[in-house]
Amino acid sequence: MTIGKTENGSALTLALEGRLDTSTAPELEKTLKESLPGVSELTLDFAGLEYISSAGLRVLLSAQKTMNRQGGMKLVRVREIIMEIFEVTGFSEILTVE
Numbered sequence: 001m002t003i004g005k006t007e008n009g010s011a012l013t014l015a016l017e018g019r020l021d022t023s024t025a026p027e028l029e030k031t032l033k034e035s036l037p038g039v040s041e042l043t044l045d046f047a048g049l050e051y052i053s054s055a056g057l058r059v060l061l062s063a064q065k066t067m068n069r070q071g072g073m074k075l076v077r078v079r080e081i082i083m084e085i086f087e088v089t090g091f092s093e094i095l096t097v098e
Contacts, residue, residue: 001019002016002017022053028056041071046076064095
């Protein structure tokens with residue numbers, strides 16, 4: 001998985017490509033932990049994300065909890081296959097998907 005990072009003041013966009021699974025979730029978690037202080041608007045661009053596992057969902061949930069305290073978080077350009085996983089797991093009710 002690759003993570004593209006764009007910062008604009010207190011707004012941060014992370015573009016994910018590849019698979020967010022057990023082996024790559026720690027990388028995203030580390031990137032978020034290092035990047036979120038001072039961020040009030042987090043955007044995750046999922047256009048290049050092909051797969052997400054429960055480990056990836058856990059990282060998203062943690063990021064959502066952090067951003068609920070700091071501002072907001074949204075997911076954009078989510079592929080249909082990823083959206084289906086969000087719907088089955090109930091994450092579509094927790095996360096803001098545009």
